Amino acid sequence: MTSTPRTAREVHIVRRPAGPLSAADFAVAETALPDLAPGEFLIANRLLSIDPVRRVFFANGTAPLNAGLHSFSIGEVVESRHPGYAPGELVGHYQGLRDFAVGRGDETRKITAGGDPLEWHMGPLGVGGFFAYVGLIEVARARPGESVLVSSAAGSVGSLAVQLARLIGCRTVATVGSADKQAWLTDVAGVETVIDYKQADWRERLAAALPDGLDVYFDNVGGAQLDAALSLINPQGRVAVCGMVSAYDSATPFSERAGAWTWRMMTSQVELKSYHVRDHQHLWPAFQRSVGDWLRNGAIQTETQVRDGLDAIPQAFVDLIAGRSLGKTVVRL
Numbered sequence: 001m002t003s004t005p006r007t008a009r010e011v012h013i014v015r016r017p018a019g020p021l022s023a024a025d026f027a028v029a030e031t032a033l034p035d036l037a038p039g040e041f042l043i044a045n046r047l048l049s050i051d052p053v054r055r056v057f058f059a060n061g062t063a064p065l066n067a068g069l070h071s072f073s074i075g076e077v078v079e080s081r082h083p084g085y086a087p088g089e090l091v092g093h094y095q096g097l098r099d100f101a102v103g104r105g106d107e108t109r110k111i112t113a114g115g116d117p118l119e120w121h122m123g124p125l126g127v128g129g130f131f132a133y134v135g136l137i138e139v140a141r142a143r144p145g146e147s148v149l150v151s152s153a154a155g156s157v158g159s160l161a162v163q164l165a166r167l168i169g170c171r172t173v174a175t176v177g178s179a180d181k182q183a184w185l186t187d188v189a190g191v192e193t194v195i196d197y198k199q200a201d202w203r204e205r206l207a208a209a210l211p212d213g214l215d216v217y218f219d220n221v222g223g224a225q226l227d228a229a230l231s232l233i234n235p236q237g238r239v240a241v242c243g244m245v246s247a248y249d250s251a252t253p254f255s256e257r258a259g260a261w262t263w264r265m266m267t268s269q270v271e272l273k274s275y276h277v278r279d280h281q282h283l284w285p286a287f288q289r290s291v292g293d294w295l296r297n298g299a300i301q302t303e304t305q306v307r308d309g310l311d312a313i314p315q316a317f318v319d320l321i322a323g324r325s326l327g328k329t330v331v332r333l
């Protein structure tokens with residue numbers, strides 16, 4: 001019988017990354033493993049998930065310095081004081097980035113790999129895969145015949161999202177940052193059009209690949225690609241904001257980075273939805289009644305900037321845009 005380890009090795013960050021992530025930001029440390037309490041079991045981790053979003057947590061303080069870092073992991077139970085978990089069983093849990101972990105039933109889920117490669121449960125059958133599935137099918141509601149763009153399409157999430165789109169019967173367009181990824185998506189994953197966003201003319205190529213516009217954008221990267229996708233989006237188009245990896249590895253404080261709002265949307269499940277009042281005409285009588293009453297009884301205050309004559313129009317515009325007007329600006333003739 002092999003003896004149970006008394007220590008574990010775990011990965012720490014030892015300083016907050018400033019600028020591109022560096023190996024010197026990390027250290028591997030040895031830590032004592034506690035004796036198992038009733039209801040606990042020891043897991044020998046087999047696969048640890050490396051996710052780009054951790055870069056954000058390393059910098060913003062969510063991940064503690066000089067302490068074990070968490071990440072999704074799949075491991076094998078090697079010793080157990082839990083009646084529901086027997087040695088030899090595979091479990092998924094979030095105490096990754098270490099070789100051994102102590103599990104408790106409520107923080108783990110059993111993995112039944114069957115004859116499937118275990119790696120599938122880290123990728124397309126794992127958490128990232130589920131993000132791809134939910135984002136494309138439930139959030140973006142991709143339908144047959146629609147055009148779907150997926151960024152970082154050779155990554156864990158993107159590679160599933162773009163292939164799900166193909167299987168649904170969508171026209172698939174993908175972006176990646178290298179020729180080998182481009183070749184994999186075209187030759188192996190069967191994606192119709194793949195664009196390397198590091199080529200100078202990628203925006204033109206993207207527009208050319210979407211002559212009828214874009215119906216669904218599955219966004220993994222935010223930033224310039226999100227801007228480009230939104231400039232091509234069709235009426236009633238949908239964007240599933242899954243991530244913004246283009247902004248993760250930066251020295252600029254997160255809140256000051258271009259497109260930082262995408263992070264807030266993503267983490268707070270915010271809906272960004274455009275609208276036009278022509279689709280809501282049934283509300284007009286109620287609007288007139290309510291707001292009219294509130295204006296008349298003083299519950300709502302209003303201001304009007306009145307300018308006289310056509311010649312006042314240019315300055316009226318200038319002042320309005322420069323912020324020198326309060327309320328509604330009108331020109332009286």
Ligand SMILES: NC(=O)c1ccc[n+]([C@@H]2O[C@H](COP(=O)([O-])OP(=O)(O)OC[C@H]3O[C@@H](n4cnc5c(N)ncnc54)[C@H](OP(=O)(O)O)[C@@H]3O)[C@@H](O)[C@H]2O)c1
Pocket residue numbers: 050051052053127128129131152153154155156157158175176177178181220221242243244245246247
């Ligand atoms: N994995 C998860 O469980 C999970 C869960 C929720 C959300 N997400 C989000 O989903 C997105 C994809 O996650 P993933 O795990 O599959 O990782 P991923 O897409 O494999 O992320 C790494 C890739 O991002 C691309 N990238 C790096 N810098 C970039 C930049 N400046 N502009 C554009 N692309 C850049 C690179 O691919 P190129 O060579 O193509 O540039 C790189 O290989 C991330 O935003 C992540 O935060 C992931």
